[in-house]
Amino acid sequence: MSEPQTEGRPERVLDVKDLKVSFGKAQVLNGVTFHVDKGETVAVVGPNGAGKTTLLRALSRLNAWSGSVELDGRPLPKKPYDVVMAGLVHTPERRRLFPGLTIRDNLELGARRLRKQPSTKADDLERVFSLFPKLKERATQTAGTLSGGEQQQCAIGRSLMGRPRLLLLDEPTLGLSVGVKEAIIAGIKSIQDAGTTMLLVEQDVSFAFRCADRVVVLEHGAVALEGPTAQIAGDPYVKKAYLGVA
Ligand SMILES: Nc1ncnc2c1ncn2[C@@H]1O[C@H](COP(=O)(O)OP(=O)(O)OP(=O)(O)O)[C@@H](O)[C@H]1O
Ligand SMILES: [Mg+2]
Numbered sequence: 001m002s003e004p005q006t007e008g009r010p011e012r013v014l015d016v017k018d019l020k021v022s023f024g025k026a027q028v029l030n031g032v033t034f035h036v037d038k039g040e041t042v043a044v045v046g047p048n049g050a051g052k053t054t055l056l057r058a059l060s061r062l063n064a065w066s067g068s069v070e071l072d073g074r075p076l077p078k079k080p081y082d083v084v085m086a087g088l089v090h091t092p093e094r095r096r097l098f099p100g101l102t103i104r105d106n107l108e109l110g111a112r113r114l115r116k117q118p119s120t121k122a123d124d125l126e127r128v129f130s131l132f133p134k135l136k137e138r139a140t141q142t143a144g145t146l147s148g149g150e151q152q153q154c155a156i157g158r159s160l161m162g163r164p165r166l167l168l169l170d171e172p173t174l175g176l177s178v179g180v181k182e183a184i185i186a187g188i189k190s191i192q193d194a195g196t197t198m199l200l201v202e203q204d205v206s207f208a209f210r211c212a213d214r215v216v217v218l219e220h221g222a223v224a225l226e227g228p229t230a231q232i233a234g235d236p237y238v239k240k241a242y243l244g245v246a
Helices: 052-059 080-085 103-114 120-131 133-137 148-160 178-193 205-211 229-233 236-243
Strands: 012-023 026-037 041-045 066-071 088-091 166-170 198-202 214-219 222-228
Touching: 012 052, 026 052, 026 222, 041 052, 041 205, 052 088, 052 166, 052 198, 080 088, 088 148, 103 120, 103 148, 120 133, 120 148, 120 178, 133 148, 148 166, 148 178, 178 198, 178 205, 198 205, 205 229, 205 236, 214 229, 222 229, 229 236
Parallel strands: 041 198, 041 214, 088 166, 166 198
Antiparallel strands: 012 026, 012 066, 214 222
């Protein structure tokens, strides 16, 4: 049975209000407010240094912040481990796999959140393998020997093994060729079709527009614009500054 829901109102998975992060004297996030509803993909786009990674790391409790963050209507747990256990699962920039472990072992580590339900692991592994067949072919190979695109698939797969309530993806296509990007996009679309809620950080605005339901434009640590993808994609400022269209 699905969880109770207020009629007509989408279920709010993430609610961020006035989030601020400073490193010493430098304030990197200056009061960021946005939300993510169940089943949506929200993309955060913005230039290098805007604070996108800092935002995701704050949500994972990897850096200190002030403000308010609720996950599923409850205050965000205080420790990174408890955040993951609550269902917020982060696929970081540059992947962070265990290079000496096999692909299968890397993937299985992602299932630790669900260790009290061991029967889910085999099913979830099959699901990841059907999403990214290359990983199945190479399941016993060490992760350090994978190509960049394969490593990214493995990192996303590892996050999915934890059946996230909210999946955070930081620059999933960074440094990948066009063809490999397309494989990642296809994977993301299947993950969306399965109902996973996502917060996607991207520098590649065209890619973000293809995947997201809503877009948050982050500039200098603040939300410059926010709205449904079609509205943001059609915004004259966004077209000029991000798409190079006059
Ligand atoms: N631990 C830290 N200590 C000091 N400054 C930091 C730290 N982490 C990030 N910063 C600074 O915060 C700013 C935002 O960095 P962040 O990594 O969030 O940007 P980003 O939007 O993810 O950029 P990119 O698109 O290049 O990944 C940068 O100026 C960066 O130097
Ligand atoms: Mg970043």
